[in-house]
Amino acid sequence: MALKNSARLLRNCNTKLNFQVKAALSSEPLFPGAKTTWTETLEFTQTSKPIPVYRVMDRRGNIIRESEDPNLPDGTILKMYKDMTLLSIMDKILYESQRQGRISFYMTNYGEEAAHIGSAAALTNDDVVYGQYREAGVLMWRGFTLECYGNNDDKGKGRQMPVHYGNKELNFVTISSPLTTQLPQAVGAAYALKGKNRIVICYFGDGAASEGDAHAAFNFAATLECPVILFCRNNGYAISTPVEEQYRGDGIAARGPAFGIHTLRVDGNDTFAVYNATKMAKELALKENKPVLIEAMTYRVGDHSTSDDSSAYRSPEEVQSWATNDYPTNKLRYYMEKKGLWDENKEKELLDQARKNVLKAFNAGEKKLKPQWTEMFEDVYKFMPKHIRSQMEEMKAHVEKYKEQYPTNKFTS
């Protein structure tokens, strides 16, 4: 460490000497940090060439260039498809149950299944995930069991609103509601994991990219050289704000090179393209100890959340077009059918089974007891301080005295 430091000091000395020589000889601009040339043409830069969208398959699931086929084992492809299908079935049931008042809130993942599953499949469970909120598919890929109830089995002890999942064993950091706080934190986690052969992936939306935290995170990831994949799910809308109002540049990808970050734009509805992009991003991040930005272009087919009605700001025709023409799960299914991996019967069987599983888990979850009510006082601090303990004791005595007034039978005792 001391050596590294001396090297830095020495480099600074050399820089000072070199600068004088360079200043005398060079005809290039020598402003600090400049990597450019002079020009005598008075012209403002307005646009650069748009960054293309990398894809592997066309709409009908045909591989366009053979060399880009990741040639995944059949088992992996089947798991991808099954998880994507299960995700949308879970979405349907949980969305409807919110409408019935059985849960307070929900967010569907419709249309973004490939972005979740393609990226998750390219990583290992050792890699740390920082999500935004619409990444249930990533958890599903990692083996998270179906849950949306804060019951006694909930490792989250019922502390979060629905969708704010988290699981330490699966290295999925608990979702935080304030938008984009996850980005600088993911960069920090990557900073901590440097040299440990692990990376961090951080998901965020096109709207989140407008927050100051996003710019800070991009810059920190680049300057502190952190092995992190900054994975943007550009789904066209931030609640009601369309991307046309969100930014004027070439999307989120165009910002990467400005921060000195390796960047790729990918078809987020193409599971294999997302898989290839994420796999290469991980290799780059590990090899060079540097961040990589991926902008996955997709479309949010569902409403933002159960608190939203998107018909107020977009036409049903637009939504229908994406739900039918370019739906990621369909694209993968076409591919599988051509390969002889899938047919109508298997589809029917999967749908039936998946529906049954979700309903079974859902109904069982609903019946289970809630966590012990005293849990509300736990985990404010690692060790419960005196003043919180006395609050808890006071509450215990109160509930004991008036127990007939409280639904204590619904809680674990």
Place this chain on the structure above:
Amino acid sequence: MAVFTTRTLTLQRLSKLFEKRFISVSKTLSKDMTVRDAINGAIDEEIERDDRVFLIGEEVAQYDGAYKVSRGLWKKHGDRRVVDTPITEMGFAGLAIGAAMAGLRPICEFMTFNFSMQAIDQVINSAGKTLYMSAGMVNVPIVFRGPNGCSSGVAAQHSQCYGAWYSHCPGLKVVAPYSCEDCRGLLKSAIRDPDPVVCLENEIIYNSTFSVSDTALSKNFLIPFGKAKIEIPGKHCTLTSYGRAMEATLLGAHELKKQGIECEVINLRSLRPLDIETIHKSVSKTHHLVSVEQGWPQCGIGAEILACIMESEVFYQLDQPAQRLTGVDVPIPYAIELEKISIPQPKDVVEMVKKLLKK
């Protein structure tokens, strides 16, 4: 500058008084040092002790810190342990929180706590609530530290006290060291703590010299949170204070002593958890209470202390209504004369106590 020097001298005289008292009690060796060096030493020792600890912030490495608190640390420990960052508080606070979640123990320096407002969502919503919201799965062992409250002539946006702001929030621990001993003990405890801790220092106090006992010089000298320190015992009136407001409180108490009024001065040290027991005991003895702070009155630390007294049986121990001495309820003025009279001065403490005791 002139004002500055006079004040420093006063403090040195004051610390000499304590030194005498201290030596007569403990009969141990002691060493004079500035608060700046006390903080520097504590960070240095903790970086050495635990490979997970690192200091991060603007200018902390090559420039030795905006107020030279981290002097020499980058040269000694290198890039890995003392990290300069680009400018944006929310960015590096968020980054440090992420590093803490992933198992490191960052000390995140805000050049001043006034700038921490840019990062306040990260501090409260992420550092302060993640353990709870992850159901105990992810803890955030991080220290946010830097100068807090008034400096000297740097106007309203650089002069605010954040004691009340941060101590409002469950999930955070908040300490406000005054002396070198406080700084060493509280900062070391903060760095070793599994929870996020906000450590409110003060730029002016960085230059103050205090005598530090042999015990406090130990590498494992820790001060527990939630435990106040009785700086001076007394029987007529209880004075509570923290951070730089301790100066005015102590000077006021000394002046009062000359006039025959013995104040019990409580250095709160920790604002969350707050050591209300020590205050209760003291008030039960003195029957009078004045809280002193540089922050604003509304929802301030004094407001909290007075409310706690009001809610307890100790209320009946008061001979007179308890009083708050706070910063004036305006943004701190730039003009040095106005700034001075906007925050409690020793004479304000004297006047308040005499008024309360009807002397």
